[in-house]
Amino acid sequence: MLLILLLLMTPAASPPLPAPAAASDAEAAYRQAQQARREGDLEGAMEAFEKAVRAQPDSLRFASEYRMTVIEAEAFDRALAFFEELTAENPESAHAFLNYGYAYVDKIPAAGSITQVLLANNALKHFTRSVEIRPTWIGLYTRGSSYLFWPKIFNRAPLGVADLERAYAMQTEMAKQSYHSRVYVSLGDGYFKTDQPKKARQVWRQGLEEFPSDEALKQRVEASDEELAQLVDSGYDPNVRVSTDLRELWRQEQADKASAPNQEEDRP
């Protein structure tokens, strides 16, 4: 299933991934980590997750669950040290760098306003490295959205719009996924932040047609011009934790699989 996901997010030719450890070892460590987390043994969970991620450095799933445990344990610096080492050992792993960036993002709400800037800048560096290695949908969406958090004076919103337009182009070539609605939200926000409100509304409306139950799109489409600035702005407050939990990526895969159990899995 993970391979399906990676395929979806890897439209460009990918460099070969590092040789994975035995999948069974990784899965075993992952299951052990989940068990430890359920039992409240965060230290044990982090250790096991790290083992799983080391075995499969490009795994979004293992790394995402690891970071969620780190947030719970508030062990942000541990995660940063871990991903620093992981990326050094796996310099061509796009998702290792992506998660390294996320690890900085995870620490932002716990930091002071100055440190937030510095952490965000570091995150951006690693997102960029990830996109350079392999321009995936998730990588472009992530970096594009991160640009939108920067103060207007740094003029980074246009860079965000460029990334999000690429992510949008990618998803039009992919099977529809519920999380694709987020590109509509962010791309519209990007247009709004670059003083293109008509284009922003157009994208949000288009997104709402495709995802009629998406609350974020609905709010934007229904907001008055006066409300819009506050609405968009409120979504980019660094003091409010932004979830970097990626489970939605494979949750839908699981749902699809459950609804069509006999359907043969796509394989690369």
Next chain:
Amino acid sequence: MMRRTRFLLFAVLTPLSSTLAVVSATAVFAGEKPSDSRPPWFEERASSAGVDVPHRNRTFDNPYAEIMQGYTALGASAAVADFDGDGLPDLYVTDSSQEGRNRLWRNQGDFTFQDVAGKAGVARLNDARNASADALWFDYDNDARPDLFVVRFGHSLLFRNRGDGTFQDVTRKAGLDDRQNAICAIAFDYDRDGWLDLFLGRYFSDVDLFDPDTPRFFPENMETAQNGGGLRLYRNRGDGTFEDATSEAGLASHSGWTLDLGHADFDNDGDDDLYLAADFGTDRFFVNNGDGSFSDRTEEAIGIDTKKGMNVDWGDYDNDGLLDVYVTNITDDYMREGNFLWRNNGDGTFYDVARETETYDTGWGWAGKFLDYDHDGWLDLYVVNGWVSAGQESYVPVIFEMLIREADDQGQMDLSDVRKWPAMGKRSLSGYQKSRLFHNRGGQVFVDQASRHGLDSSRDGRGIAVADFDNDGRLDLFVSNAGAGPHLFRNRRPLGEEAHWIAFELRSPKSNRFAVGAQVRVETGGRTQLRFVDGGNGFASQSSTRIHVGLGSAQQADSVEIRWPSGHRQSLGPLPADRLYRVTEGQPLEGEVGSAQDVPPDSQAGLLRQGPLDRPDPPNHGRPAHRRHITQYRPAGPEAGRGLGVIGASVVEVPLGSKSPLEWLPAQMLLRSDHFDLSRPVNRQVGKRERLR
């Protein structure tokens, strides 16, 4: 000289399961019309009052001058006290330039002021080694005259009020002649020995800012800097001298960049506690142990923050009988710290309700003061904002670049070397930000009314001095602005059925003379409001020590309880509204000393002047020596504006040596219709003479 930074924010993104914050539409409250066409309640009167003298920032002449200049937009402060005892609040206003003069604005009673600083000997207090930063009136020698402490980068100065309009420099004699690099000062009697003690907030460490022997005197980092000046406590020995009691009192542990101090009895245990707002690091909260020492309770009371605390003011905004704290920080596109409105939980902890109450974002905040400007019985907030309003180019990317360059992967850095800091030049940093007037809606939420009432200035505000300058029963505002002229806003809120008030002047022969620290609880219709006499709370400003309480529609205070600094409790009431009462500790109430109720609302009528007569004393013909005082009234109604000048006046003679008229004028004397009939022709009253004692 100054330094102050704030910066950046922004973060990064992401998300796949982010929840969008629900944005609440701006609420429109009953009675607050979105497009209110009524005239604003405040009038800008700085020019007509004669106080419109621009503040000038300090410049430097040293190897780091170009860098330091970017951080010198401070030192515009204002402090209120009735220094000459004429019943009218006067103002001391600081300038920071080397050649600049500080001003002692004597209130002439007609909403004009005269600068008497030169004659008083408190004008030229800036020089090559010192720059004024703040000012504080406090009666250090308990002679019932406010003395003047001028806070300076370099050495601060203490001036004894001689009582004849002049001041004597007693700094050295008082033992205060240290280089403090202080930026703020408050005075309260922390050990309850009856003498006001002096608390100095020090910004820089002990370095000669004007000729530094090291370049390493800037903050080491932006969020946890501990290389500032910290705090110093000078204990008043009661003999005209002070001793450094910082360590003994348990206050020496803080070595951060103090920007403001505020005292209040947060737990109602009878002694005053201390909140310290720190730049580049966590604010501090010290609980008074009642034995001459404090305990640092920061972590449990407010937690550890990394913000840029600028202002401390205490007030019971929700009328729950517990004093709360308002602290300004920095909120801008590049740094979203948000202000603190610390609601007092009553258990030794506070909860920040700034977001919920919508007092969170004012920009780059400076002074923020509680006051009930509309007399509805709820404390409102006025907040001034903005760092440097200069050219169109922003300093933000420049300072940002420096931060990113200097920081390691974990965000650690050492910025103490001033040479690392980029010069600001002509750039702006969080400039042109509007002041906010937050109207308190029932202790739940505040609504900005600054624009509605003409108070939304975009000058770089620093201090706010609140006082009823014209004794008309309404609180006026003096705002000091960095590098610009001040504002003097006269409150013209219509007085009527919904805007009653009551005020108290407290004097104590037992506690400190102006009763700093006294609490007053005023009960009307089952609601109790708590106020206290503060000794200089709020950034770069000191408000009047007069207690002023809005009563809404209540025409009387059902009961009043005063808890004096000595611990003595005194109950009064019921007391009719719309009057100023003088209360002396341990003595029965003499009656009201002033009432604006006798003055037609919204007219130009009002107390014009009380004070020593300028004309020479006449021969006394063998009588005991007397000093003459005058009380004048401006014409009301049809008489207003006819150039008559005075509708009523009384010259009284009192024994020399008497102090404030409040000490000797009987209640009936001032602003009472049974003494002066304001409806009678002017010439029937002018020149009236009485012998009182």
